[in-house]
Amino acid sequence: MVNVITLFRDSLTSLVSRMGTERDKAATVFYTQPVLTDEQIIAAYRGSWLPRKIVDIPALDSCRKWRDWQAKKPQIEAIEEEEKRLNVKGKVLEAAKKARLFGGAAVYIGTADEATNAPLEVDRVSKGGVKYLTVMTRRQLKAGEIDRNPASEWYGRPKDYTLDSLTGEHIVIHPSRLVLLSGAMAPDEDMNTALNQGWGESVLTATLDAIKNADSTAGNIASLVFEAKIDIIRIPDFMASLNNEVYRSKIIERYSLANMSKGINGTLLLDKEEEYESKSASLAGLTDILMAFMQIVSGAADIPVTRLLGQSPAGMNATGASDMKNYHDRIQSIQELEIQPAMVRLDECLERSADVKDPDVYYQWAPLEQMSEKERADIFKTTADAARTIVGTTSGQEIITREAISKGLTNRLVEDGVLPGLDAAVEEYGPIEEQEPSEEELAAAAAATKPLPKPTA
Incomplete structure (x- = not known):
């Protein structure tokens, strides 16, 4: 007979609770390689709205x-x-x-x-x-x-x-x-x-784990709704009489009729020895729990809850403007850092296919947030006031020429979209330097307006 001696080293390792092992109960997260097949992807996309x-x-x-x-x-x-x-x-x-x-x-x-x-x-x-x-x-x-x-x-x-x-x-x-x-x-x-x-x-x-948790929570809450109110009826010798098949059919028929009469006139007919009790489950707080899971899904997808669920911001003085601004910045990053570089050759081919071979042609992504008329007017006024300030003179000398400011202001107003068609109008009628009178014309106009000398006696 051979005696087998098994040696265990403690080192704060428990075989029961698995403390200190790779599956320690005290550990909050255990990561594994996520594997999502195409069939699972298609099923999730088709079968769940999230x-x-x-x-x-x-x-x-x-x-x-x-x-x-x-x-x-x-x-x-x-x-x-x-x-x-x-x-x-x-x-x-x-x-x-x-x-x-x-x-x-x-x-x-x-x-x-x-x-x-x-x-x-x-x-x-x-x-x-x-x-x-x-x-x-x-x-x-x-x-x-x-x-x-x-x-x-x-x-x-x-x-x-x-x-x-x-x-x-x-x-x-x-x-x-x-x-x-x-x-x-x-x-x-x-x-x-x-x-x-x-x-x-x-x-x-x-994001699929967060989505599954939210879907599971919503499904469990839906099940609780159907069990929110339960009627309990105590019947004498109920369990002892269940072996009788005739009794089972009679009891089902009896309470089917009782439920029917209750539904019709609100009256429940019971035997004197029977006891009736109704219990209601509280659904308070379930909405907060569900919304907490939705917040996790929102964070996992990097989409604001207001955009993901299509609901108005909740809470006093809540507008959701900050969340949407961050989201729009993210979309702009996707446009400029992912889509635009990928479309470089397509855009070049597109221009040549449209018979446009101008190297100065470019595009800008349209902003997701549209300005109101008041905001457009404020931008126009602020830009125009800034242009007038720059054109001001110091010691009789212009800081920046009017012609340069005219071109820069035109480009800014076109890019801001506050004056639609301004570039076409400038191309048709010319910039400001082409419309202002020359020095000779100004001198001739001054001489024409100068009063004639009085005749001598």
Whole structure:
């Protein structure tokens, strides 16, 4: 017989409570690698309104006001007409939604050039050269080998993408032909274990637990509503008589009739020995609990509750202006730091397809918050007063020439949108220096107004 001696070292480790182990009960959080399959993503988006809004709202807000082109009026009209023909706004919105949902999407720039595996040569795009735009997700586009050349424009990104057609053909697409949107950043993109190599992650990956908690809380509260009032009736010898099948059917029939009579005239008929009691559950505070979970979802999605739930700000003197301002700043960051860089080649192709080849043409994202008429008037007055102050003179010398102030003021008023059509009017009638009289004209006017000398006797 062999005696087996087992040695335990204490070190504040408990096998019962697992204190000091990796599953310590005192630990508040235990992180694991989140795995969210495409089927789960689609089911969450289709089956719950919270995931759908978390995916759709930032993408919609990034595109709903779109952008304002800064150019000559005929150029703006040509570019905007080309945007409408190709449905640029709708395609970018679709790609932004799918990128947030699946972790990556792209808009393919379709031109007459059929060599999809070669870089797109923007200079060769002529008028009407952009034929179509097609939205594809990472489920359709397979990323190729990652470019590790630090001198390459595509360093750290796939060298190409492969699209499997319905005929089984593998179509290789160069990244310059795609407007690439990657969803949430994947922190392990440089590791061989990255789940979506070359793409990002779904925005639902980090928010799904908060969404599930909120949905579960709402479901439990809905169940409690149906049990808020319970009628309790005590029947003599009830349990002892349940073995009798005739008794069971009679008792069900008897209280079905009792409930019917109660519902009709509010009277409940009972035997003298039966006891009736009604208990109501308190639902006070459940709304606060649910809203606390909604606040967590709001923070996880980085969307204000007022925008996520579509409700007015609550509380005394609450306006929600600060929350919405922070949110609009975030949307502006998405526009300028994610969407705009991804659309650089598309915009260049769009200008050439609209037959606009002016390097001074640019655009600005339209603000999400629209100014009131009073705010516009205040901006106009403040800007005009500042211009008059700068034009003032010191010791008879102008600080800044009127011509320079005129051009700067015109640009500012056009960008602020307080005087629509001002740039077109200046182009038609000329700037201020072209309208003011010359020194010769001023001297002639002064001489004409000078009084004639009195005749001598």
